[in-house]
Amino acid sequence: MNSKKEAPHPYVGMWVTADGYIRHELLPGGRYDEARGNRQSAYQGSYTIEGDHIEYVDDTGFTADGDFIDGVLYHAGMVLYREQ
Numbered sequence: 001m002n003s004k005k006e007a008p009h010p011y012v013g014m015w016v017t018a019d020g021y022i023r024h025e026l027l028p029g030g031r032y033d034e035a036r037g038n039r040q041s042a043y044q045g046s047y048t049i050e051g052d053h054i055e056y057v058d059d060t061g062f063t064a065d066g067d068f069i070d071g072v073l074y075h076a077g078m079v080l081y082r083e084q
Helices: none
Strands: 013-017 022-027 031-036 039-050 053-058 063-069 072-075 078-082
Touching: 022 078, 053 072
Parallel strands: none
Antiparallel strands: 013 022, 013 078, 022 031, 031 039, 039 053, 053 063, 063 072, 072 078
16 A cells, blocks of 8 residues: 555646636545635536646536646636635
8 A cells, every 4th residue: 555645736726717706726636616706616526637738527517628828727718817
């Protein structure tokens, strides 16, 4: 059994639109939680990352994707920035 803990992917964390309305939390282990406005957990599901490309599958089966370019996440017409 390997007891060495794997470091989380560098893109794991909170990503938000400039106005803060949409908040994507990429969780360790390949799950995400998206909040919209006052609606917490508006969408939840899984994600996979290959290089700088992310694929989402929400728990209802809806799929989407995005790309990380120069530290910014471009996803489904949205621009999200890493929350500091």
